[in-house]
Amino acid sequence: MRRVRRAKIAGVNVLVLSHSLDTRSTLSAITSHTGVNIPAVPVGDVESLAEVAHAEDYDLIAIDEAQFFGPDLVATVFELVERGATVIVEGLSVTFDGDPFEPMPTFMAVAEDVLKLTAVCTICGRDAVFHQRVGAPGHTDDESDAPATDIDASHIGGLEAYVARCREHFAPPH
Numbered sequence: 001m002r003r004v005r006r007a008k009i010a011g012v013n014v015l016v017l018s019h020s021l022d023t024r025s026t027l028s029a030i031t032s033h034t035g036v037n038i039p040a041v042p043v044g045d046v047e048s049l050a051e052v053a054h055a056e057d058y059d060l061i062a063i064d065e066a067q068f069f070g071p072d073l074v075a076t077v078f079e080l081v082e083r084g085a086t087v088i089v090e091g092l093s094v095t096f097d098g099d100p101f102e103p104m105p106t107f108m109a110v111a112e113d114v115l116k117l118t119a120v121c122t123i124c125g126r127d128a129v130f131h132q133r134v135g136a137p138g139h140t141d142d143e144s145d146a147p148a149t150d151i152d153a154s155h156i157g158g159l160e161a162y163v164a165r166c167r168e169h170f171a172p173p174h
Contacts, residue, residue: 001030001038003088007060015058016040017049019068030064040064046072050079058085066091071102096133096162098172119164128164133173 007014018030020042030040043049046069053061053076061080066073066089077087093104093116108114118127165171 001036004038004060004062012059013057014060014062015053015056016062016064017052018042018064020044021065021068045069046076049073050076053080053085060086060088062088062090064090066107067093067101067104069103071106073103074106077107092131094130096131096173098130098170121166121169122163123169124166126166126168128166128170130165130167130170131162132165132170134161134163 004014004016016030016038018040021044028039028042030038041052043052049063049069063069063073063077068091073089077089080087089104089107089111091104092101093108095101108116116129118129119131120126121128
């Protein structure tokens, strides 16, 4: 969010994209847990993302919640970079099952710059790279045997559905 705000101040032509499944706040904005908003264009799939990104000659394209777009996002981002855009890809690199969450591990392997942020474990306060699904309605650990990478609206949630966990306190659901 900071890089996008700074680029806009500098007059850079910026496009911010979010996934339309993420309805935790307004669809036309990305909102941080602290309440900071940045306007965004919601799209539902990689094809729509590419169409919006190609509509104008953007210098910087920021993609929020990239894990919801799946592995097909990788080729599209590579193509945008080859066209000369700087692309920022943000998302979770680990599922709530504790497994790698594509496409983020692939992006981390080939990116020129990787900034891996952590949360704070809600039990001990250490750095937390995992997110534990908790028993909010529609968000129970044992509700389904479907893989965490099968994304639908029931997987989307904030602090009411997921809590940050360090490696010691993370308990995979299966």
